């Protein structure tokens with residue numbers, strides 16, 4: 262049995278950091294559209310907050326579904342696109358938005374895939390980064406928080422589809438009955 266009672270990052274701190282990240286992104290991207298590529302499902306809350314913190318009107322929000330096979334808590338290294346973009350990103354400034362980078366397998370694959378579509382620029386923003394777990398390198402430009410190797414839920418992140426709705430980020434602990 263699991264419980265998520267330990268708060269790793271409270272909601273107010275997340276909101277503050279998301280605003281800071283939006284300011285950095287706003288300053289770095291020249292005028293014109295930013296194509297946000299949101300990776301389902303975990304990034305949906307982060308994207309909603311980040312997009313609303315961006316001031317320019319021209320922010321396109323697109324979605325991709327990616328699945329990696331393996332046990333419930335770790336990625337197996339095999340990645341598959343379950344829902345592709347329905348827009349052409351050639352010549353566009355693209356920002357991939359993720360909730361977490363763990364092994365790096367998902368983003369390493371996705372970056373290679375999207376580069377083939379010849380965007381003008383391709384950057385990554387992730388709310389959470391767990392560098393200790395990395396097995397494939399990822400060139401990430403915007404990181405919300407670097408966190409230790411704990412299983413984190415809330416603010417879009419799940420365990421077995423639960424906990425995504427929590428406003429803060431919590432550590433999932435296993436408890437004996």
Ligand code: PRP
Pocket residue numbers: 300301302303304327328329336359360361362363364365366367368418419
């Ligand atoms: C999580 C997260 C990333 C990926 C990161 O997705 O949203 O896409 O794992 O792990 P990696 O760096 O080891 O590849 P998950 O497979 O849990 O799906 P979900 O977002 O739908 O919950």
